[in-house]
Amino acid sequence: MVLSEAPSLVRDFAASLERFARAHLDPSAIDEQGRIPTEVVRGLGELGAFGVSIPQAYGGAGLGLAEVSEVVATLAKRDRSVAATLGLHLGLGTRGLVAFGSEELKARYLPSIASGQALTAFATTEAGAGSDLGAIRTQAHRDGEGLIVNGEKIYVTNGGIANLITITATSSDLGGGRRGHSLILLESTDPGLEIGPEEHKLGLRGSSTTGLRFNEIRIPLDRVIGRPGEGSTHLEHVLAWGRTAMAAGCVGAGREGLERVVEHVTTRVQFGRPIGELPVVRNQVATLAAVLFATEALVAEAAETDDDHRLSRLSMATKIFASEANGEIADEAVQLFGGSGFIEDTGVPLLLRDARITRVFEGANDVLATRLGVMEVTHPSHRPASGERRADALAEDIERALVEAKKRLGIHILRHSAELHRFGRLAVLREATDAAVRRARRTIGDGRVRASASSRCLKWQLLAEDRARTWLSGGPDPDLVQAVTRNLYEEAGR
Amino acid sequence: MNQLHQRVIQVIASLATVPVQEIRPEDRLREDLGMDSITSMELVSALAEELSLEIEVEEAIEITTVRQVMEMASARLSGVEPHGAQ
Secondary structure (H helix, E strand, O other): OOHHHOOHHHHHHHHHHHHHHHHHOOHHHHHHHOOOOHHHHHHHHHHOHHHOOOOHHHOOOOOOHHHHHHHHHHHHOOOHHHHHHHHHHHHHHHHHHHHHOOHHHHHHHHHHHHOOOOOEEEEOOEOOEOOOHHHOOOEEEEEOOEEEEEEEEEEEEOOOOOOEEEEEEEOOOOOOOOOOEEEEEEEOOOOOEEEOOOOOOOOOOOOOEEEEEEEEEEEEHHHEEOOOOEHHHHHHHHHHHHHHHHHHHHHHHHHHHHHHHHHHHOOOEEOOEEHHHOHHHHHHHHHHHHHHHHHHHHHHHHHHOOOHHHHHHHHHHHHHHHHHHHHHHHHHHHHHOHHHHHOHHHOHHHHHHHHHHHHOOOOOHHHHHHHHHHHHHHOOOOOOOOOOHHHHHHHHHHHHHHHHHHHHHHHHHHHOHHHHHHHHHHHHHHHHHHHHHHHHHHOOOOHHHHHHHHHHHHHHHHHHHHHHHHHHOOOOOHHHHHHHHHHHHHHOOO | OOHHHHHHHHHHHHHHOOOHHHOOOOOEOOOOOOOOHHHHHHHHHHHHHHHOOOOOHHHHOOOOEHHHHHHHHHHHHHOOOOOOOO
16 A cells, blocks of 8 residues: 555554654664664654564554565655664564464564564574575574574674564474474573674664674574575565565655755756756656556555465565566755755755665565566466556567567476576566556546546556566676676686 | 486586485485476487487476486486476
8 A cells, every 4th residue: 555545544553653753763863873772762663563473462553564665665655774774674674473483473572563662683694695695504403492593694784782582593403394484582692692793884884783693592492483494485475575565664764855855946046947947857756656666566465465375486586576676766955956966965965865775685686576477477467457558568568578488498498597687677667567567557536636647657567668678678688798897807806 | 227327427517516326316406416497408419419308398397306417317318208297
């Protein structure tokens, strides 16, 4: 849902969050000081923000991914570091425990999480395991009636401030498979858990990011979340939540970016008139508005789906699209602000710096696109015609290209990562377009509101046609790419 | 274990980066050999190339264990559908 369509209870809560954010969040100060003030975290806790998705039985609001997404989007409009902190907590940090934790584990930890007394983190990335989660080396092995955990994680959001951390570890002697992984809950006070120094980052500087080391940490067996050895399956669900919540942050930041742009281009006078009246600038602004319209639509659909399989697939497309939309809006904002867009005091560079990581973390976009491509090839989406000419034409073109590729390559398409990647990219464009069309059709309100939605939707469809063109025509020439990079790598001595 | 099955195991071992001697017929590609969605699909393609088999994409998604891979390879080479296949 987009905010205007949310039930009044959620809208009221979002409104109180927005008031809190305006009164208490200073993005420049948070960025410069590299921390979120304690009173901000306390204030959010008192508002109930930390317990939004915790079941009511444990003191939370018992709301779902749609409401989590509204919360994150609302905060991200004001400050990305605060949104990232809370978004990680409500998404990756708590989801494993809420969805798969035993009743004993939930009863032990969820009340303090709901009340804001315990903040959470999620640790999976390692030095040798970024996109390749199968390469993780952190181990949990059984020792009598307990577990011993050894290993280390890097780039853990909330690592320096979390009380509870869900980690992924190989767990070959816990059952479930020799290369099985398990989700395990650690407390920041567990003996043997070392927290590394804060990373100095390009953006999200107020958000805590540290490494964690696990030296012979001994914990009870019941700290395993869900089925031992089946952490990979649980992880899919947790990541789907995390990606959608993150995408919601991109919506909030995108809204702020577009508002700043519109204010600027309608007031900045050059050559005797506001620059917003220049046709080129109008087109740039219209593009951003259309991109944001499609992003909001897609994130809302992902956040509202109650089908886990659909969410797993859709969250990948949503994360890719929203993060790239966020980057596009932030980058264009710098451009349209001219020289002042490069000056930190305006707050515009911060939009760009805070946006950049979203294309990398929670699954690097091109890796996700390749995975999505595998799904497109092995489980083609059976999309009914929408009746919207351009959207249907796009979907038909994609289907035709897929049939041609499968005919040309047969089973070996599954080893052509470039082909898989291009169909993943096309799937993203198709999903965003269909979501935008459905949103435009659902829009209620007076003629002006409906016309605005309709025009943004049409603008997006034209952009989607354009952006799909390269992928539909086959993507980059592999032989040419090979020739260029072979020379480069040889020159680098590789 | 016959020669065909040994070749199958070797292909699996190279993609899963697991020693040949550690792979058993009852192993699950994901939970026991750590193969994710992408490498599992690559496996079927690699086998098709190694053994000159004709396999459809739709068949690849049904395969989740080493035994299923072996049965598919045996059936394809003998021209008989594997047990349980549709």
